[in-house]
Amino acid sequence: MTAQLKILAAEIELPKGIQRILPLPDDGLGALWTSIILDPAVKQKLLAQAVLNFSMRSKVSRNVLPLHGVILLVGPPGTGKTSLARGLAHRVAKAFPNDKFRLMEVEPHQLASSSLGKSQRAVTELFAQAIAEAAAGGPVVVLLDEVETLAADRAKLSMDANPVDVHRATDAVLVQLDALAERYPNLLFVATSNFPRAVDSAFTSRCDLILEIPLPNKEASADILKDCLIGLGAFYPAIGKLVNAPGFADCAAACVGLDGRAIRKMVGSAIATNLETATAPGNLTLAQILAAAKAAKASRAAAEC
Numbered sequence: 001m002t003a004q005l006k007i008l009a010a011e012i013e014l015p016k017g018i019q020r021i022l023p024l025p026d027d028g029l030g031a032l033w034t035s036i037i038l039d040p041a042v043k044q045k046l047l048a049q050a051v052l053n054f055s056m057r058s059k060v061s062r063n064v065l066p067l068h069g070v071i072l073l074v075g076p077p078g079t080g081k082t083s084l085a086r087g088l089a090h091r092v093a094k095a096f097p098n099d100k101f102r103l104m105e106v107e108p109h110q111l112a113s114s115s116l117g118k119s120q121r122a123v124t125e126l127f128a129q130a131i132a133e134a135a136a137g138g139p140v141v142v143l144l145d146e147v148e149t150l151a152a153d154r155a156k157l158s159m160d161a162n163p164v165d166v167h168r169a170t171d172a173v174l175v176q177l178d179a180l181a182e183r184y185p186n187l188l189f190v191a192t193s194n195f196p197r198a199v200d201s202a203f204t205s206r207c208d209l210i211l212e213i214p215l216p217n218k219e220a221s222a223d224i225l226k227d228c229l230i231g232l233g234a235f236y237p238a239i240g241k242l243v244n245a246p247g248f249a250d251c252a253a254a255c256v257g258l259d260g261r262a263i264r265k266m267v268g269s270a271i272a273t274n275l276e277t278a279t280a281p282g283n284l285t286l287a288q289i290l291a292a293a294k295a296a297k298a299s300r301a302a303a304e305c
């Protein structure tokens with residue numbers, strides 16, 4: 001079987017709602033962790049909570065320390081939550097070199113989009129079978145990306161506007177989380193949400209850590225811009241040199257208020273200012289970056305109105 005066919009076969013066999021399963025550690029995910037520029041104390045806290053999950057939960061009774069094995073990352077879109085969650089899986093696996101960790105990525109939209117009556121069953125099957133089976137075979141980090149899709153706030157859902165099924169799916173998630181927490185101490189859920197208020201409070205109360213991932217501050221914005229330009233500098237050396245040119249600080253200041261994804265995308269827009277730079281990106285100027293940053297901020301402000 002060719003490598004491509006093997007990948008296809010593996011994908012076909014994945015249980016419904018599971019996007020992929022990766023053996024850990026994985027250097028690609030490690031690079032993701034380092035690429036996210038964030039207060040080191042926040043990263044440290046996140047990693048420490050994840051490590052504690054695997055070092056303590058199998059030893060200490062839940063009557064003493066009621067840990068569920070759930071971490072929730074919340075914050076505006078584009079702040080690096082999904083990347084951090086994936087990177088965290090790698091880092092925690094590195095902390096236990098004698099164990100074979102895996103990362104399971106759940107695709108909540110696939111479950112939630114099931115027709116009426118099916119979401120609850122799909123969620124139950126995913127948690128009670130697929131995740132439980134994986135956890136029985138060794139330590140697992142489960143990424144529940146955009147968890148509000150799965151654990152929607154029942155208090156805010158109108159019975160008229162939303163199918164009863166959403167309520168049932170949320171209930172099923174909570175029941176299953178409790179059951180898994182009880183049986184599998186070597187399981188860690190890392191959930192993310194762009195809309196923390198849409199996440200059911202019964203879910204958030206089960207989280208061992210809720211970490212807010214903020215928009216990058218002034219220094220972080222400058223570092224993200226720098227990282228992006230230096231990264232491009234590997235292909236177009238002239239772009240890498242822009243970080244030391246006069247005017248870089250103005251560009252960095254103009255990025256404040258944008259999320260990390262938007263800062264990087266803005267550099268792409270700057271290169272696409274005209275056909276000349278699009279064809280020969282090494283000709284990119286700081287003036288083009290400044291204009292692109294201002295345009296990105298203006299369009300964001302317009303979208304928020």
Ligand SMILES: Nc1ncnc2c1ncn2[C@@H]1O[C@H](COP(=O)(O)OP(=O)(O)O)[C@@H](O)[C@H]1O
Nearest residue numbers: 035036037077078079080081082083224260261
């Ligand atoms: N703090 C940050 N530092 C560096 N890059 C960032 C940061 N936040 C976001 N990014 C960039 O944006 C991309 C998308 O981030 P992602 O993890 O999908 O964000 P979220 O899940 O919060 O929407 C990342 O791959 C990264 O390149």
Ligand SMILES: [Mg+2]
Nearest residue numbers: 081082145192
């Ligand atoms: Mg995300």
